[in-house]
Amino acid sequence: MVTSIIILSLIGLISATLLYFISRKFHVEEDMRIDEIESVLPGANCGGCGYAGCRNFAEQCVKATSLDNLLCPVGGNAVMKKIAPILGMEAVEQAPRIAVVRCNGTCENRPHTSHYEGAHSCAVIAALYSGESNCNYGCLGEGDCAAACDFGGITMDPVTRLPRINPDICIACGSCVKACPRNIIELRKKQEPRIYVACNNRDKGIIARKACTVACIGCGKCAKNCPSGAITLTDNLAYIDSNLCTSCRTCVEGCPTHAIQVAEADENENSSINEKESATC
Amino acid sequence: MLKTFRIGGIHPNEHKLTANCPVTPLAIPRQVSITLNQHIGAPANCIVKKGDTVKVGTLIAEACGFVSANIHSPVSGTIAKVDKAANAFGQYTTTIVIDTEGDEWEESIDRSPELKEEITLTPREIVQKIAQAGIVGLGGATFPTHVKLTPPKEFKPTALIVNATECEPYLTDDHALMLESPDQILIGCRILMRAIGVEQTYIGIENNKPDAIALLQGKAEKYPGITIVPLRTRYPQGGEKQLIDAILHKQVAHGALPVSTGAIVQNVGTVFAVYEAVQKNKPLVERIVTVTGDHIARPGNYRVRLGMSMRELIDMAGGMPNDCAKVILGGPMMGKAVSNLDSPISKGCSGILLLDESHAHRGTVAPCIRCGKCIMACPMGLEPFLLAKLSENHLYERAEQELITACLECGCCAYSCPSNRPILDYIRVGKNAVNRIIRSRKQS
Numbered sequence: 001m002v003t004s005i006i007i008l009s010l011i012g013l014i015s016a017t018l019l020y021f022i023s024r025k026f027h028v029e030e031d032m033r034i035d036e037i038e039s040v041l042p043g044a045n046c047g048g049c050g051y052a053g054c055r056n057f058a059e060q061c062v063k064a065t066s067l068d069n070l071l072c073p074v075g076g077n078a079v080m081k082k083i084a085p086i087l088g089m090e091a092v093e094q095a096p097r098i099a100v101v102r103c104n105g106t107c108e109n110r111p112h113t114s115h116y117e118g119a120h121s122c123a124v125i126a127a128l129y130s131g132e133s134n135c136n137y138g139c140l141g142e143g144d145c146a147a148a149c150d151f152g153g154i155t156m157d158p159v160t161r162l163p164r165i166n167p168d169i170c171i172a173c174g175s176c177v178k179a180c181p182r183n184i185i186e187l188r189k190k191q192e193p194r195i196y197v198a199c200n201n202r203d204k205g206i207i208a209r210k211a212c213t214v215a216c217i218g219c220g221k222c223a224k225n226c227p228s229g230a231i232t233l234t235d236n237l238a239y240i241d242s243n244l245c246t247s248c249r250t251c252v253e254g255c256p257t258h259a260i261q262v263a264e265a266d267e268n269e270n271s272s273i274n275e276k277e278s279a280t281c
Numbered sequence: 282m283l284k285t286f287r288i289g290g291i292h293p294n295e296h297k298l299t300a301n302c303p304v305t306p307l308a309i310p311r312q313v314s315i316t317l318n319q320h321i322g323a324p325a326n327c328i329v330k331k332g333d334t335v336k337v338g339t340l341i342a343e344a345c346g347f348v349s350a351n352i353h354s355p356v357s358g359t360i361a362k363v364d365k366a367a368n369a370f371g372q373y374t375t376t377i378v379i380d381t382e383g384d385e386w387e388e389s390i391d392r393s394p395e396l397k398e399e400i401t402l403t404p405r406e407i408v409q410k411i412a413q414a415g416i417v418g419l420g421g422a423t424f425p426t427h428v429k430l431t432p433p434k435e436f437k438p439t440a441l442i443v444n445a446t447e448c449e450p451y452l453t454d455d456h457a458l459m460l461e462s463p464d465q466i467l468i469g470c471r472i473l474m475r476a477i478g479v480e481q482t483y484i485g486i487e488n489n490k491p492d493a494i495a496l497l498q499g500k501a502e503k504y505p506g507i508t509i510v511p512l513r514t515r516y517p518q519g520g521e522k523q524l525i526d527a528i529l530h531k532q533v534a535h536g537a538l539p540v541s542t543g544a545i546v547q548n549v550g551t552v553f554a555v556y557e558a559v560q561k562n563k564p565l566v567e568r569i570v571t572v573t574g575d576h577i578a579r580p581g582n583y584r585v586r587l588g589m590s591m592r593e594l595i596d597m598a599g600g601m602p603n604d605c606a607k608v609i610l611g612g613p614m615m616g617k618a619v620s621n622l623d624s625p626i627s628k629g630c631s632g633i634l635l636l637d638e639s640h641a642h643r644g645t646v647a648p649c650i651r652c653g654k655c656i657m658a659c660p661m662g663l664e665p666f667l668l669a670k671l672s673e674n675h676l677y678e679r680a681e682q683e684l685i686t687a688c689l690e691c692g693c694c695a696y697s698c699p700s701n702r703p704i705l706d707y708i709r710v711g712k713n714a715v716n717r718i719i720r721s722r723k724q725s
Contacts, residue, residue: 114620117643119703123710129620130371203373
């Protein structure tokens with residue numbers, strides 16, 4: 001009994017001494033600020049900043065010469081303001097952003113021409129064919145974006161089969177943007193109200209309109225009438241620059257196909273009415 | 282014991298409903314649409330404009346680069362328009378539309394039925410002629426044939442393998458062609474042997490086509506160096522690597538070209554097209570298409586002009602059955618479901634399959650029970666369940682290590698899965714993603 005206690009204590013003592021010297025010998029000098037910054041970060045490890053997790057982001061902050069191009073989308077400006085004094089730098093206030101779905105192809109607007117019953121994944125459909133409607137650019141409705149959102153900020157509307165983004169949850173990390181094979185989700189400046197072209201169809205107007213009644217037909221009326229020059233037209237598709245847009249709504253009223261949408265603060269109330277309808281594709 | 286490939290494979294119900302239907306030529310369509318990317322590689326360059334008049338065999342689009350193919354007008358008439366139009370899968374591609382007037386052929390084309398046995402051209406001239414005629418692999422892969430006949434210098438071909446297996450269920454277009462034109466096929470083999478400088482040809486035919494085996498064996502005695510190899514019916518025997526394994530007992534290493542084993546594989550339909558191009562000066566303007574299905578009125582093997590719309594072809598075969606729930610372009614294993622019937626028949630279209638309600642649907646998906654049937658079935662020796670899962674979870678690095686890029690998308694895994702899991706769907710997505718990663722790595 002006593003011998004075993006002595007032997008065990010001896011082994012413990014020897015190992016401890018050994019480990020102490022080894023750790024001294026192989027000690028890696030690390031910037032203390034990395035730990036400090038990491039403790040300030042939210043720890044979601046979402047990758048929304050563009051780096052592999054929060055620690056990697058902290059390392060990048062320490063390496064960087066200015067914080068202009070670094071932003072933790074989860075913590076936002078508040079966290080960046082905490083990081084700045086640790087590094088002795090200035091944090092530039094960045095406008096908050098939000099994900100926006102650039103498609104309004106509901107069942108009524110965009111009639112279905114085929115029925116798909118393969119794997120429930122937008123990526124699979126995109127690799128196979130144009131999707132259940134004739135639109136080659138619109139939402140495929142299987143919810144790859146909702147699955148990619150780490151915060152549960154996207155739900156698939158059961159009636160329209162389009163993703164609905166919860167503005168209170170969305171922190172513009174961009175994982176849905178990467179997950180969408182059709183590239184219809186965009187991060188835009190979070191302003192009230194948000195005005196955007198809810199279409200991604202680059203086909204000629206006649207083809208786009210045949211596939212979907214609310215498609216952007218590239219007529220250019222909005223670009224011509226915009227008082228602040230925020231709208232450009234490329235490949236038969238209008239684009240509103242959220243940094244220049246003053247939310248004057250001239251384009252919304254003028255759009256012949258109602259492709260330009262206004263996202264108001266009371267968006268959720270509207271959609272709850274939607275759910276009561278029983279229309280399915 | 283008949284030869285077959287050694288790893289995996291399945292034997293689905295054959296359903297060769299049209300096996301006894303001889304090749305039937307169809308009327309010339311009133312209008313044809315020709316897409317510019319009906320082959321693997323760069324799309325062809327359109328060289329005609331609206332209002333131009335063309336004859337059968339007039340070049341209307343030129344190959345754009347080495348891996349690309351010429352396209353010729355399949356009818357005589359006037360170009361109605363050159364515009365974007367939806368293909369069979371609803372995607373918009375540039376299409377040449379021609380209104381037919383009469384049936385006037387280019388003077389250089391020899392349309393007489395006589396057999397021309399004598400081969401006078403040099404290997405170089407043969408390959409040039411094949412390239413000019415716009416011939417691509419007619420088995421469905423549509424890889425330009427002239428590219429396959431000019432392998433990299435470090436490889437020396439030793440044998441030609443002709444794929445006449447037709448391992449896909451339902452399809453019988455190659456079978457009908459062999460019964461109709463055995464001599465032309467054998468001369469086509471001699472032409473290709475001369476082009477690539479080999480002395481030996483193996484024609485692999487599955488033993489569910491005994492009449493074709495007997496007919497070709499009888500005729501082949503006249504032509505030195507051509508051996509008919511009967512093979513045990515097994516899918517996917519028509520895959521290039523599987524066929525080389527079945528006939529030569531050689532495995533193609535991962536990432537290597539099939540020609541590294543010394544074999545160049547061509548489809549039997551391609552061989553026939555080579556005969557017509559080299560001996561008769563006839564470019565690829567028509568092909569045999571199997572129109573089949575349990576309820577269609579007149580299933581058969583039809584010789585159609587390329588560019589005819591699928592709807593018109595189905596109407597000529599007795600019209601769309603009322604209970605048709607799914608139309609498949611190609612065979613049931615590797616073919617793709619069509620979403621736009623107004624799209625044209627292209628060079629790679631070997632069949633149109635009309636499935637009724639009872640066959641069209643997928644089973645209910647259940648969880649993977651780790652039974653390993655997909656592993657047993659995979660002809661490339663992969664672990665399909667694992668690849669599908671890795672791809673579903675975006676673990677592309679691991680998928681690359683597990684050789685997802687070796688998958689030939691034959692569908693044996695999904696066919697054999699008792700839980701009806703969409704294994705191939707996910708593998709295809711993962712394979713595309715991994716290929717993209719590899720490409721961007723090479724560029725940087």
